[in-house]
Amino acid sequence: MTTTAPLRAMAGRATAWARDPLPWAIAGLLLLAAGLPRLEPAFAALFPSLDRPMYRQDTFLALLGAHVALVAASSAVALALGFAAGLFVTHPAGAEFRALVETAVAIGQTVPPVAVLAVAAPLIGFGEWPALIALALYGLLPILRGTIAGIESVPPAVLDAATGLGLSRWQRRWQVELPLALPVLLAGVRTSVMINIGTAAIASTVGARTLGSPIIIGLSGFNTAYVLQGALVLAALAVVVDLGFERLSRRLQRWRTTP
Amino acid sequence: MIDLREVCKSFGATRAVDGVSLRIEPGRITALIGASGSGKSTLLRLINRLVECDSGQILLDGQDIRAGPPEALRRRIGYVIQSIGLFPHWTVARNIATVPVLLGWPAAQVAARVDELLTLLGLDPASYRDRYPHQLSGGQQQRVGVARALAARPTLLLMDEPFGALDPLTRQTLQQELARIQQALGSTIVLVTHDIDEALRLGQRLVLLDHGRIVQAGTPADLLARPVSAQVGDFLGRATLGARLLGQRNVAEILRRGEAADGEALRPDQTLQEALAAFLTRRVERLPVVDAQAAPLGAIRFIDLLRDPP
Numbered sequence A: 001m002t003t004t005a006p007l008r009a010m011a012g013r014a015t016a017w018a019r020d021p022l023p024w025a026i027a028g029l030l031l032l033a034a035g036l037p038r039l040e041p042a043f044a045a046l047f048p049s050l051d052r053p054m055y056r057q058d059t060f061l062a063l064l065g066a067h068v069a070l071v072a073a074s075s076a077v078a079l080a081l082g083f084a085a086g087l088f089v090t091h092p093a094g095a096e097f098r099a100l101v102e103t104a105v106a107i108g109q110t111v112p113p114v115a116v117l118a119v120a121a122p123l124i125g126f127g128e129w130p131a132l133i134a135l136a137l138y139g140l141l142p143i144l145r146g147t148i149a150g151i152e153s154v155p156p157a158v159l160d161a162a163t164g165l166g167l168s169r170w171q172r173r174w175q176v177e178l179p180l181a182l183p184v185l186l187a188g189v190r191t192s193v194m195i196n197i198g199t200a201a202i203a204s205t206v207g208a209r210t211l212g213s214p215i216i217i218g219l220s221g222f223n224t225a226y227v228l229q230g231a232l233v234l235a236a237l238a239v240v241v242d243l244g245f246e247r248l249s250r251r252l253q254r255w256r257t258t259p
Numbered sequence B: 001m002i003d004l005r006e007v008c009k010s011f012g013a014t015r016a017v018d019g020v021s022l023r024i025e026p027g028r029i030t031a032l033i034g035a036s037g038s039g040k041s042t043l044l045r046l047i048n049r050l051v052e053c054d055s056g057q058i059l060l061d062g063q064d065i066r067a068g069p070p071e072a073l074r075r076r077i078g079y080v081i082q083s084i085g086l087f088p089h090w091t092v093a094r095n096i097a098t099v100p101v102l103l104g105w106p107a108a109q110v111a112a113r114v115d116e117l118l119t120l121l122g123l124d125p126a127s128y129r130d131r132y133p134h135q136l137s138g139g140q141q142q143r144v145g146v147a148r149a150l151a152a153r154p155t156l157l158l159m160d161e162p163f164g165a166l167d168p169l170t171r172q173t174l175q176q177e178l179a180r181i182q183q184a185l186g187s188t189i190v191l192v193t194h195d196i197d198e199a200l201r202l203g204q205r206l207v208l209l210d211h212g213r214i215v216q217a218g219t220p221a222d223l224l225a226r227p228v229s230a231q232v233g234d235f236l237g238r239a240t241l242g243a244r245l246l247g248q249r250n251v252a253e254i255l256r257r258g259e260a261a262d263g264e265a266l267r268p269d270q271t272l273q274e275a276l277a278a279f280l281t282r283r284v285e286r287l288p289v290v291d292a293q294a295a296p297l298g299a300i301r302f303i304d305l306l307r308d309p310p
Helices: A004-019 A021-046 A060-089 A092-110 A113-124 A128-152 A156-165 A169-206 A212-220 A224-252 B040-047 B070-075 B092-096 B098-102 B107-120 B138-150 B168-185 B196-202 B220-225 B230-235 B238-247 B272-282 B302-306
Strands: B002-011 B014-024 B029-033 B055-060 B077-081 B156-160 B188-193 B205-210 B213-218 B286-290 B296-301
Touching (some): A021 A060, A060 A092, A060 A128, A060 A224, A113 A128, A156 B070, A156 B138, A169 A212, A169 A224, A212 A224, B014 B205, B040 B055, B040 B188, B077 B138, B138 B156, B138 B168, B168 B196, B188 B196, B213 B230, B238 B272, B272 B286
Parallel strands (some): B077 B156, B156 B188
Antiparallel strands (some): B002 B055, B205 B213
């Protein structure tokens, strides 16, 4: 009995790991991106009319990497700006700017990303930069909203207790307000990143190299196989990132969900 | 000791606290009572500067409370509120440790203090230390709230309707615990309540407020026996005034040693209000009294309830 107990614990840990969908999804995504060219015969059979049924201008791994880098960089900028703006307008000193900031960012969100790209490209030039700027601006609103909603979701009694016990304004904000706002804030970041994963595909119209490249090229060249290949990897990426956020959000709320 | 001198506070056109002068004696429970909007909560929050007064002065142990930063003042004063306000993302232990951590106590000392307080409030440290607030019942949460307020050994404790949100049974248990803890620690407590029974049970001194002014202040017996106006009498519950007055005295006061009586016995520390209830429900004129070891001490007579207190 005593020898089997640790064995069973190990087996339990192994099966728990095996039942966890996140590592499987990541492995699936990488395998798909790396192995897609091997499926050329299948695509040839599916689309017999196409001369080149497999996208080969770039490896899918390289496109995936570029896509992730673009989304990560633009989301980081959006997070920094949106979070700072959210902190500012929920501070007594910035309260009067709140309506203005929210309106400005909301207007930014109503402009379609393609229009932002179309305006940015002639101003800044083609390539990664206009894409980065458009995506960062586009991802701002959900993060700003999440920050404000998160801070407002903190129960007033908790803040009253924090002040009454002698926490300074700064300690109250970083030790109490923000940790409690984090789940809602993270939901905003998740929305922002998920939108940007999709929007980044369109950014290949201004010359940014992303998973949208096979899709855009495929659409303009009537090559449905290219469109399908880009869309497959893009969808897999979206699933992986969403699972990742799911995991992070559960980890951050352990204090709320511990039975 | 707290000394309030001509303290005023207005919110817009409303004078929440209107020229209050009051000395709060150390080592006792002072209950601020009054209807909603009487200014009792504002008065309490003036003491730890959650509200700053417009005019007047508040001295804590002879020192103006505005002498230093408000945070330093608040860390010296325990604070308990009705909605408890535990930090939901912190464990019970971290919640209780809030002020000691702010004051920079060494970790080992903080941990020892947390366990000491959990024990004091009747929660087993080993099983409660690492729980999160949502895993506790309302009564347990407020026990943690009180422990958190006591953590850095403040000499003054401010409590704003601390047991108002609890069910009657839990409320009564916590009131008894608070009385016991106050006696053991000798803390000064300022308690805001609109529950007159709570004020009478816990308060050694009552301050009745109305429209931001003190209407009457004194011991519970003072207020019950000599209300300054009909309004005070009404607030104290005119219909049950007599019974409440008996609630301030105990069986030992009218015990006739050596006399015998039949029936279920009372103990000398029970209130005369309880004795009255026993007389009425058992329809007798005499009741036996026994000590904690159930040895007979004597008896009490119904007629003695009518006599003036000695």
